[in-house]
Amino acid sequence: MASKESAVLGEMYKTWVATMAERPDMTMEETRRMFEHWGDVTAEPGDVDYIEVVANGVPCLWAKPKDGNESRALLCAHGGGYLVGSRYSHRKMFAHIAKAVGCPALIVDYRRSPEHLHPIPVNDCTDAYEWLLKQGIKPEHIAFTGDSAGGALAITTVLCARDRGLPLPVASMPISPWTDMEITGSTVTTNEAKDHFVKRAVIEHMSAGFLGEGGNRKDPLATPLYADLSSLPPFYVQVGGDETLLDDSRRFVEKVRQAGGEVKFDIYPEMQHVFHFLAGTAPEADKAIADQAAWVKPKLGL
Template structure:
């Protein structure tokens, strides 16, 4: 359930929603600066070094906790509707993941729309995954995660890797993933008075920006709900109970299970979109990350 501490994320989202309502034609650079403040609600993990890297032509940021295995990697794709967010806005959150998991995290600064519409983001993240393999990291020692649009992108990366004949990673961890480019989920209505930020209108607008005018909203690499998920790696999905995007996660879990994928699906009651940003601040976020770590560590060969 939500707590006094978790209200920080809700308050942040309410301020963003108010700013966008007051300025419906907000310039893109202003919108992006606003979303960089996502990290404001996350505690500094401590004991983590950050190193910028060229990951096969894709800018990235290594989050390297003290004393972890260097040959186990969590590849991270930030949220922001494929328009906003960066490796810097998500540095602290994925630093917590790396520290709890006991491995390095590679946070990617993939190209975003509208300058670089679909499929530029998935091309970048797949190239970065190929780069990891070329560095000698075994596929079974890599897990993929991402939040919001980055959650959909983590799934699309696996699909694109499969298209290219690359070996599958050990696991994929979508966090509050945005998948449905047509925003058909029932929770857009049922959770509309609970979600402090995400509305159907915002999602449809971001989909148009991401795909370009006339873009295919049913492309499985944009909406993995329409993909063939057979043979996908094990999946652990977490989502907040107050999210309008809740049905995207629910439908993903149902489809993946029906196609033979190992799935764990968790709804955290009373929590907002990507509540994991509250790492180091709320017990709900810390406990969720710990559950993910307990699940993925054996898959990465970390015991």
């Protein structure tokens, strides 16, 4: 049974959906301002320094835990359907992950749609990864993570790095990844009533904004279900049981396994989209982050 503390996220999502329904004329600036409050449900992790940096021309934010091993790094991509969210809305969540793992996290503020269409976000994340490598951090000491659209970027940045001929990171940990721009997962329908945020209409709106008119929904760097997933680093996918994007995770995991890859997959019952935002306030989020750390630390040599 879900903890009472976990209900806070669902209530926030309900408020946002109601606000957007009541105000269909909301500007993008107003919408983005609302989503900057995502981190309001996250406890301040403490003992973390935040440092703004420009990585290969891409604005980023370091979240550096006290006594973290600075020869290792996490590359983090925020969610928000490629339209909203930022390094600031997600800083506390990624800082909790960085503290649990014991190394700094570089949170990428990639350019967002609709002003900047696909593939700009994945290129920005790959540019930031290339910058990390140029800082002398070895690829076997770098892992990726991200949530929702950022969960997709935790996959597609690996693919883009491979396309560029870059050495690949040691692992990737997509959280509630959005892997299907065609919106064909069965849970988009079966979990519609339980997911308090990611409704079909929301997915349609965000995918159209991301791809632009006539965009290719089967592009592997937008829908990684169509990608060649062979010879990639290990993945650890986490998702909530009440999410409409549950099938996006399931099918990606199946595709990795079919390609002969290593993947760990955990479904957290009754949890909402990116319940990790409840870090420090709900036991389910703290457990999921502890699970991530236990999985990735040996891979990073920590």
